[in-house]
Amino acid sequence: MIMARKQAKSRPETVRKRAEILHAAMEIFGAKGFASGTLAEIADQVDMTHAGVLHHFGSKTQLLLEVLDYRDQTDVADLVEQHIPGGLEMFRHLVRTAFANARRAGIVQAFAVLSGESVTDDHPAREYFQVRYRNLRSGIADAFAEVCAQHGVTEPDTITHASASILAVMDGLQVQWLLQPEAVELGPATEFAIEAIVAAVLSPQPRFVATPDPAR
Amino acid sequence: MIMARKQAKSRPETVRKRAEILHAAMEIFGAKGFASGTLAEIADQVDMTHAGVLHHFGSKTQLLLEVLDYRDQTDVADLVEQHIPGGLEMFRHLVRTAFANARRAGIVQAFAVLSGESVTDDHPAREYFQVRYRNLRSGIADAFAEVCAQHGVTEPDTITHASASILAVMDGLQVQWLLQPEAVELGPATEFAIEAIVAAVLSPQPRFVATPDPAR
DNA sequence: GTCTATAAGATGATAGAC
DNA sequence: GTCTATCATCTTATAGAC
Structure with a gap:
């Protein structure tokens, strides 16, 4: 603890x-x-x-x-703290955060480096990031649940996957952006991805990728 | 070099x-x-x-x-190598890779750790990951271009953002999965996210998150 | 090609003066 | 509370024997 x-x-x-x-x-x-x-x-x-x-x-x-x-x-910009935006406002907040982060390379790098390192065996920050991700995921899941209640039902699995995915894109884009700032537009790319994921949760999508029986 | x-x-x-x-x-x-x-x-x-x-x-x-x-x-499972699947097959390949990775925690961890570390100042693997990401992005962008040609036109920016985003979710989900395997289903979550991003590129979506003038 | 020995330097941590 | 001094390791790298 x-x-x-x-x-x-x-x-x-x-x-x-x-x-x-x-x-x-x-x-x-x-x-x-x-x-x-x-x-x-x-x-x-x-x-x-x-x-x-x-x-x-x-x-x-x-x-x-x-x-x-x-x-x-x-960090006043923290998500799962006091002024947690709910519903769609949460996703707008995440997008704004990405745009803001594009001007704070230092902090972005710190979290990218440390979260990556935390995955190593017996790293002291491992538990910290476990808790952090769990809280962030559940905060996002709450926002999804709220929005879903308005737009129609959705499977719980979808919300789980979507919440993890949103965090994942944000982190992943940060790494690529840190490595090649000229090749990745942190703000716009994050906005695109979040919009895509939210859309997938809210409106029934045609499936493009799915195959009858992928070799799993 | x-x-x-x-x-x-x-x-x-x-x-x-x-x-x-x-x-x-x-x-x-x-x-x-x-x-x-x-x-x-x-x-x-x-x-x-x-x-x-x-x-x-x-x-x-x-x-x-x-x-x-x-x-x-x-690594025969490498993407930008010889047997690059094209078009939609590429995305199916990426999803299959995610399912396969769920059984190869060692390799997943290696790439997660090293790519995170590569972001530190003057890391020896920095250039390697720059090149790697650039190649992967362009491979995915090619697949998008091919598919887009069939389904209708799309803005080039969209493809750029989508390509980076797909790589990003894959990486980000791996980190979360390594930290908490019981909380994140690597395969299904990746499948969901890729499906969502591909759908966003191929079919015009209603915008849920966008606001008239986000404070950028 | 592999080992032993050793250099040479860095690092986290402790002890005790001021 | 901060410093100096020192310890005890650890780690990369080299030199030379076998």
Whole structure:
């Protein structure tokens, strides 16, 4: 279980320094990954030694975990938080996020790098991303359920697949965009894909790809 | 430029050992990433010392690069190779691949981990994945063009976005599936998403998400 | 071709002074 | 709280014996 450990009592100066370190850590881990990013690099960015950083967080792993929930608490653009848009508004929000992300390569890279790395054996951020994806999927599924209630019934499987797919395109397009910004238009491509998936859920489609008996 | 360096002349025993090492390296890099996977681990798997491995490949980076094009040469299921299915058959092929991948977690993980890692600053596999994605996108775009020619015209932008989106869902779903196999059905979800995207390209859709003037 | 030995450097973490 | 010093590993790479 990932828990946010409150720094109950600390001098304001200390809290500020911790935040500064967390910010720097996000940058370094985002740029080089958790494995390759070093405490020394992070320390450099906040004019300290790596020993100083360790004084605040105890270990490198602990620092990563705190970086991750710091992001969740800070990032106002978070989806499954307080002001969750419902229904179709949710999908518009996701599209707007994609357009906004096209101007925030740093953060996009951080999540792309760390989520990819989290899939490795025994990665400290594995649980974080499991929980994150589960929450995001269920938030999107709720939006689908709401919209479906208005437009007519849909199979639950469809909503499940569609929710995962929307997250998947967003992530996948980010990776391609980071590798080749000139070849992928993050905003428009995301908009196209989300529109396509929402349409598939809401209106009965002719099937183009399906075959009677694919070799499964 | 990534080039396959032919091992022009070598004893057959040597060639076999090299292949054995490449296989082990793919496994280790796939499981732990390039940064965390070590030469010693790879060497262990083929009953050698890390010095032996370095004798064959010169450096760790070189080993990774050769692993990657070894995969391309070996993997018969590769898309942009010889027997590229055209038209709708391409999309059926992609769906079948997803179903097949659900039984090859190892390889799926390797590509998920390495492609994510490739986005980090100055990663040795960065160019490889740039080229790979570019080729895959253009292969899919060709299939779309072919199908579109039969079903009616479509804007080129649509094809571009759709091609990137299809790759993106496939990759994104793999990550979610690796993190939570019980929550994501890789095959069916991929099938749904591809069907949705193909439908969006082929048949004019009502727009659900679009707003007059999204805050971009 | 493979090993042993070793270099050479980096890294996470600890201990103790200030 | 931060630094210096130091530890203990770990890791890539090289040199030379067999």
